[in-house]
Amino acid sequence: MDKSAAKEEFTAAVSKNEKKLYVAALSVTANTEDARDAVADALAYAWEHRAELRDQSKLDAWLLRITYSQAKMIRRKSRKFENVDDMQEAFGYESDTSELEFFDILSKARLDNETRRILTLHFLYGYTLPEIADLTGKSESAVKARYFRALRKMADMKGLR
Numbered sequence: 001m002d003k004s005a006a007k008e009e010f011t012a013a014v015s016k017n018e019k020k021l022y023v024a025a026l027s028v029t030a031n032t033e034d035a036r037d038a039v040a041d042a043l044a045y046a047w048e049h050r051a052e053l054r055d056q057s058k059l060d061a062w063l064l065r066i067t068y069s070q071a072k073m074i075r076r077k078s079r080k081f082e083n084v085d086d087m088q089e090a091f092g093y094e095s096d097t098s099e100l101e102f103f104d105i106l107s108k109a110r111l112d113n114e115t116r117r118i119l120t121l122h123f124l125y126g127y128t129l130p131e132i133a134d135l136t137g138k139s140e141s142a143v144k145a146r147y148f149r150a151l152r153k154m155a156d157m158k159g160l161r
Contacts, residue, residue, distance in 0.1 A: 010046075013060060020125060023124060025042075025068075030075075035071065037074055038073075038074050042067040115150045118132055118136070118146050
């Protein structure tokens, strides 16, 4: 593939996944500025290392994995948190409040980052549990255990019924 075609394919993948990448980073960092930085860092890294991706059909998942990794590194460096209600300002699109409500529920449930990631991938992006296991490098049984444990915990929360 020539450089022009590679650049166009990469740009198309970024455009298609921009919102998804931002929400993924936000689910890890819980901070709008950090999420933006994570996406920018991830895209820069992905562009520089694009030759390492062997299967172009997995470009979307690869970008998502890099974004999560960058977001985790930024979160380790910066432990500041924002109120979930403040996140709406950072969305550069017409946000639908269901996503904000989703993050509010995750916040109130006090779930660990890995469980939040699993729920985000499943409910916001539509990945199946086996696909999530593949994306995260965890066993399918570990993903299912976290998923169902979180659902039980949220079902028992007051104010959600």
